[in-house]
Amino acid sequence: MARILGIGIATLDIILLVDGYPQEDAEVRAVGQRICRGGNATNTLVVLSQLGHACAWGGVIVDEPDGARILDDLKRHGVDTRYCPVERAGKVPTSYVALNRRNGSRTIIHYRDLREFGFEDFRKIDPALFDWIHFEGRNVAETERMLAHLAASHSHIPRSVEIEKPRPGIERLFQGADVLLFSKTYAAARGFADPVPFLRAMRDEAPAAELICAWGAQGAHALTRDGRGLYCPAFPPPQVVDTLGAGDTFNAGIIDALVRGRDMAAALQNASRLAGRKCGRLGLDGLGEGVEDSHPRP
Numbered sequence: 249m250a251r252i253l254g255i256g257i258a259t260l261d262i263i264l265l266v267d268g269y270p271q272e273d274a275e276v277r278a279v280g281q282r283i284c285r286g287g288n289a290t291n292t293l294v295v296l297s298q299l300g301h302a303c304a305w306g307g308v309i310v311d312e313p314d315g316a317r318i319l320d321d322l323k324r325h326g327v328d329t330r331y332c333p334v335e336r337a338g339k340v341p342t343s344y345v346a347l348n349r350r351n352g353s354r355t356i357i358h359y360r361d362l363r364e365f366g367f368e369d370f371r372k373i374d375p376a377l378f379d380w381i382h383f384e385g386r387n388v389a390e391t392e393r394m395l396a397h398l399a400a401s402h403s404h405i406p407r408s409v410e411i412e413k414p415r416p417g418i419e420r421l422f423q424g425a426d427v428l429l430f431s432k433t434y435a436a437a438r439g440f441a442d443p444v445p446f447l448r449a450m451r452d453e454a455p456a457a458e459l460i461c462a463w464g465a466q467g468a469h470a471l472t473r474d475g476r477g478l479y480c481p482a483f484p485p486p487q488v489v490d491t492l493g494a495g496d497t498f499n500a501g502i503i504d505a506l507v508r509g510r511d512m513a514a515a516l517q518n519a520s521r522l523a524g525r526k527c528g529r530l531g532l533d534g535l536g537e538g539v540e541d542s543h544p545r546p
Contacts, residue, residue: 250507251377252296253331255306255365255394256289256384256410258322259341259358260314263492269348269355279349284531285321286343288410289384291496291532292503294325295522298536299504304328306373307365314340331373338362345492352488352527367393375402380507382499383425385411385418395424406506410499414438422454427506429499430461447471458512462498468520470512480516485528493532498523 265280293303305322309315309332318340322329341360348354364387375381375398383391391409398407408427411418414437422428430450432443440446443461447469450459459471467481501519510518526535 249300249302250379251302251304252293252380252382252503252507253304253306253373253375253378254289254293254296254382254384255370255391256287256386257307257341257360257364258285258287258290258305258309258318259343260284260318261286261343261345261492263345263347263354265347265349267348268350269346269353282530283317285318286493287341288412288496288499289382290318290322290327291493292382292410292500293327294322294532295497295500295526295535296504297326298532298534299500300536301504301507302326302328304331304378306331306370308333308335308362308369310335310338310340310362312340314342331369333365333369335362347490347492349489352491354490354492364390366390367397370394370397375405378405380406380408380503382408382503383410383421385409385413385421386415388415388417388420392420392424395421399424408499408503412495419453422450422457425454425457427458427502428454428460429502430459431495432461432463435461443469444477447477451475458506460502460512460516462495462519462523468498468516470516472512476512478513478516480513480520483521483524485524488527490530491527494523494527497526497532497535 263282264278270276297303339361344357346355367390406426409425410429411434412431435446443463447459462468465482470478498519501522502515505515505518
C-alpha cells in the first residue's frame with residue numbers, strides 16, 4: 249500500500265441520462281438522473297483507494313450541504329480530507345452533465361464560485377508522509393510553486409501532473425513533474441492529430457519526465473525518459489455505458505502501477521484495462537474488485 253496525496257478539485261456532478269444528445273434549443277426528457285461527487289483529482293484518488301492505497305486530498309471545500317455531500321462520499325471511499333480548508337462562503341464547483349446512453353459520450357457545463365487550493369494551503373502538509381503526489385494541471389502559478397517546493401525539499405517523492413486542458417501557461421508545470429499525463433484534448437489544442445509526434449514534441453519541453461498520452465478508443469502511448477516509445481491498445485467493454493471519469497481512472501491505473509515499482513509498459517496496460525472496465529459501468533464504484541491479485545508488489 250502506498251500513501252498518495254492528490255491536489256485538485258472536487259465537484260458536485262448532476263448527470264442527466266439522455267437518449268441521444270439534444271440539438272440546440274430543443275426540449276427533451278431525460279431518461280435518468282443521478283447526483284454524485286466528481287472532480288479529476290478526487291476521482292483518481294477514489295480509484296486508487298479501491299486499489300489498496302492510502303489516499304488524501306488537498307482541495308478547498310465549502311461549508312454547505314453540497315460540500316458535506318462531497319466529503320461524505322470521499323469518507324465512504326476512505327479518502328482523507330484533513331488537509332482541506334473549509335470556506336464559509338461560495339459554492340462547490342458544479343458540473344451539469346448530459347450523458348448520451350447511445351454511445352456513453354458526455355457533455356459538461358461547469359460552474360464554480362470557490363477559490364483554488366493554493367501554495368499556502370499546501371505548505372501546511374508534510375510531504376514526507378506520502379510516497380507519491382499527484383496534481384491536476386490547474387491554478388498554474390500556485391501549482392508551479394508547489395512543484396518547485398517539492399523539487400527543492402523532497403525531490404525523491406515522485407510527482408505526477410495531469411495536463412488535460414490548454415490553460416494559459418500550463419507548460420510551466422512540465423519542469424516540475426516526474427510523470428506527465430496528457431489528454432487527447434490537450435494534444436489537439438497543440439495542433440496534433442497523432443499521439444506519437446505529439447509526445448516527441450513534448451520531449452523538448454519536458455526532457456526529464458515520463459510522458460503519457462491516452463487516446464481514447466485508439467489506445468494509449470508513452471515516451472520514456474530513455475526515449476522508448478510504448479503503445480497499449482484500448483480494452484473496450486462489451487458495451488460502453490459511461491465515459492465520465494475514464495481519464496481519471498486511466499491516470500489512477502498509471503500511478504498504481506508505477507508506485508508499486510512496475511515498468512511503464514505494465515503501467516500502460518494496467519491503466520488501459522482499468523479505464524476500459526470503468527467505461528462499461530456507471531460511476532467509479534467496484535473498480536478495485538478482483539484487481540489486487542493481478543498487481544503483485546515488487
